[in-house]
Amino acid sequence: xDHIEMPRDDAGAKLGMWIFIFTEILLFGGLxxxxxxxxxxYSEDFHxxxxxxxxxxxxxxxxVLLVSSMTVAMSITxxxxxxxxxxxxxxxxxxxxxxxxxxxxxxxxxxxxSLSLYPGTDLMDSLRYGYILFFSLYFFMxxxxxxxxxxxxxxLTVALVKVRLGLINDENFVLLENGGLYWHLVDLIWIFLFPxxxxxx
Amino acid sequence: MISEEKHVTPYPVxxxxxxxxxxxxxxxxxxxxxxxxxxxVLIALLIASTKAGIVLTYFMHLKMEIMLFRILVIxxxxxxxxxxxxxFSDYMFR
Numbered sequence: 001x002d003h004i005e006m007p008r009d010d011a012g013a014k015l016g017m018w019i020f021i022f023t024e025i026l027l028f029g030g031l032x033x034x035x036x037x038x039x040x041x042y043s044e045d046f047h048x049x050x051x052x053x054x055x056x057x058x059x060x061x062x063x064v065l066l067v068s069s070m071t072v073a074m075s076i077t078x079x080x081x082x083x084x085x086x087x088x089x090x091x092x093x094x095x096x097x098x099x100x101x102x103x104x105x106x107x108x109x110x111x112x113x114s115l116s117l118y119p120g121t122d123l124m125d126s127l128r129y130g131y132i133l134f135f136s137l138y139f140f141m142x143x144x145x146x147x148x149x150x151x152x153x154x155x156l157t158v159a160l161v162k163v164r165l166g167l168i169n170d171e172n173f174v175l176l177e178n179g180g181l182y183w184h185l186v187d188l189i190w191i192f193l194f195p196x197x198x199x200x201x
Numbered sequence: 202m203i204s205e206e207k208h209v210t211p212y213p214v215x216x217x218x219x220x221x222x223x224x225x226x227x228x229x230x231x232x233x234x235x236x237x238x239x240x241x242v243l244i245a246l247l248i249a250s251t252k253a254g255i256v257l258t259y260f261m262h263l264k265m266e267i268m269l270f271r272i273l274v275i276x277x278x279x280x281x282x283x284x285x286x287x288x289f290s291d292y293m294f295r
Contacts, residue, residue: 018270022277029281036285037292055230062226070219073210073260080209177262184261191252195245199233 010174017178021185024148028189031141035196038133045130050200052117053138057104058198062190064104068097069187072156072180075163082170084163091160094183098153105146109139138197145189152186155179208265218259225252 039046075090109118112135116123119136159179162168168176229248233241258264263271 014266015270018273022273025277026281029284033285033288037288040292059226059230063223066219066222066226069256069260070215073215074212077210077212077215181261184256187260188253188256191256192246192249195229195249199229199245200242 008172008174013174013178014181017181021181024185024189028141028144028192031137031144032192032196035137035141038130038137039200042128042130042133045128046134046200049131049134049138050197052112053198054108054111055198057108058194061101061104062194064097064100065187065190068094068101069184071097072183076173076176076180079163079168079173079176080170084166084169087163087168087176088160091156091163094156095153095160098149098156101149102146105142109142141193141197145186145193148189149186152179152183155182208262210259210262210265214259218255222252222255225255 071090071093075087075094078084078086078090112118117135118124118139119132124132124135156179159168159176162175225248229245232244232248257274263274
């Protein structure tokens, strides 16, 4: 039986992902705007509250995501060079970086939660309004980002499996490209989240 | 079937891009320590925007793609910029 080649539109697929990325930019952009206005209004509270955050872990997470962006881009080069082994390696490193980020987040949030510094606690309600705002924004924005990171990791895991199975190869790698684009978006968001939340002075 | 991707970006290019990004990150962190001025936020945002531009251009392949993608990205950023300007021009005068 003949293998039927389904018509593909790789450029269209990529465009679709870019359009989706635009909606995500506007989504997080809107949140940044809320943060900016509130920060302007409660500058002192935001400044004090942000000192509760661990800048070292934040910086580490930034570096980890930047490295993972490089490795996912490299995996695309590898697959274009028909190097399945390197593509696999780079994807695995990318996913490991995602894991490191998750572990860091676990420690960060865990620390805050152990201090009852999260929305809804009595401690939080007793603090000044600017404080409450900062922490609500902090948990919401980093939480939403974390969700996107997990989704990106799932997509890249699917891509990894398909690379291993040969379904993603040098002639058909648009899924890997789009997964990579989504991952870069996750990185882009964090590039802005980090200074806005952790380096507010 | 549209077959593009004549452009295979060499590994060293990506490595250099990462180095630049890490350097910019280091600068972002050090700036608040050097100069505790109000300009710190502006500088941090400028550096972050530069990093974002680098990620978009090289990691996300905008430099190698057809012009359409670059135009679309710029359009979306302009839309977002307009929203920021409108919001602040309202908020600042309350």
